[in-house]
Amino acid sequence: MTGAASAQVLAVEGLKKHFPVQRGLLRRTVAHVQAVDGVSFTIGAGETLCLVGESGCGKSTVGKLILRFIEPTEGRIMLGGTDIASLDPNTMRQYRRNAQMVFQDPYASLNPRLTAGTIVGEPLENFGEMGAAEREQRVAAVLERVGLRAEAMRKYPFEFSGGQRQRLGIARALAVNPALIIADEPVSALDVSVQAQVLNLLMDLQDEFKLAYLFISHDLGVVEHIGHRIAVMYLGKIVEVAPKEALFAAALHPYTQALIDAAPLPDPRVRRERLMIEGDVPSPINPPPGCRFHTRCPFAVARCRTEEPALRETVPGRLVACHLRRNGDVGPLGRQVP
Ligand code: SF4
Numbered sequence: 001m002t003g004a005a006s007a008q009v010l011a012v013e014g015l016k017k018h019f020p021v022q023r024g025l026l027r028r029t030v031a032h033v034q035a036v037d038g039v040s041f042t043i044g045a046g047e048t049l050c051l052v053g054e055s056g057c058g059k060s061t062v063g064k065l066i067l068r069f070i071e072p073t074e075g076r077i078m079l080g081g082t083d084i085a086s087l088d089p090n091t092m093r094q095y096r097r098n099a100q101m102v103f104q105d106p107y108a109s110l111n112p113r114l115t116a117g118t119i120v121g122e123p124l125e126n127f128g129e130m131g132a133a134e135r136e137q138r139v140a141a142v143l144e145r146v147g148l149r150a151e152a153m154r155k156y157p158f159e160f161s162g163g164q165r166q167r168l169g170i171a172r173a174l175a176v177n178p179a180l181i182i183a184d185e186p187v188s189a190l191d192v193s194v195q196a197q198v199l200n201l202l203m204d205l206q207d208e209f210k211l212a213y214l215f216i217s218h219d220l221g222v223v224e225h226i227g228h229r230i231a232v233m234y235l236g237k238i239v240e241v242a243p244k245e246a247l248f249a250a251a252l253h254p255y256t257q258a259l260i261d262a263a264p265l266p267d268p269r270v271r272r273e274r275l276m277i278e279g280d281v282p283s284p285i286n287p288p289p290g291c292r293f294h295t296r297c298p299f300a301v302a303r304c305r306t307e308e309p310a311l312r313e314t315v316p317g318r319l320v321a322c323h324l325r326r327n328g329d330v331g332p333l334g335r336q337v338p
Helices: 059-066 089-096 116-127 132-145 150-154 162-174 192-209 220-226 244-249 254-262 302-306
Strands: 008-023 028-044 048-052 074-079 099-102 180-184 212-217 229-234 237-243 312-315 318-320
Touching (some): 132 150, 192 220, 229 244
Parallel strands (some): 048 212
Antiparallel strands (some): 237 318
16 A cells, blocks of 8 residues: 555655754854654655654654644655644644644553543543543443453543553543554563554554555564554665565665564574664764665665765665666665666
């Protein structure tokens, strides 16, 4: 499934977030952290776009920008056809019901002093559309839909297991009938046995309600389970976007290939050739010129150090930002120059 195949729910264009670095008594801005630097993508109804990359690559910042938990430096965020990046706070509040978030740590994101019923009913109350009795009915129905009993609404978060708490987080997001759910590492704090249950629940809910998901994760195994398309981020930029099957069959960008090769194999006796990348991710305060990956790329040529590669469609439905990728080429990258 692609964004083009279904009604578009979200379109992000040229999104940037540069955080000022301030020093001294006068708090002068001496530099900027380029956390997100010109990110564009779309998500359709019923589609899951996974945003992957190492920690610090900017993927969680993208999620917060879309919900305007933090303000973008530049760019457009089209949610259901409206540019929400420029809405005033009051109008934004109404739009926020269309895009909800599921957080990584369900325990930290649930107020321990509130019952499950209050937690799930809070967004409904905030939007002021239902009376108390109708709200309680809606909460009971949503709790049951995520696999919890309606009586659970009287319990407090500490009375639930980790997996149940994440179901509660999903119920809260679902209660207001959003079109888009941004899930930021929603299963990484859960036991492996529970992870699959929560992922399957998210997939069932998507089928039923045609939800669009932006699924943020560092775990390629999880992404392979739930994603339709994958966008790979490196140092604040998207370097590759592809349908899941195509990406795992033959990654076009060397960074994607290295990420896939670094993931553990289910059978430890199986060996495979790995594309090794060395060194640490450079600072986003002063990212390398040209291709940001050139300091770690085993295929880098002179052009990579000076000229930034554009994210372009080299294969139908697939985008990559690499000077060495020719149109139609999906083979392994060599040390050739185009
Ligand atoms: Fe490597 Fe150059 Fe391609 Fe960047 S543009 S990924 S440095 S080969």
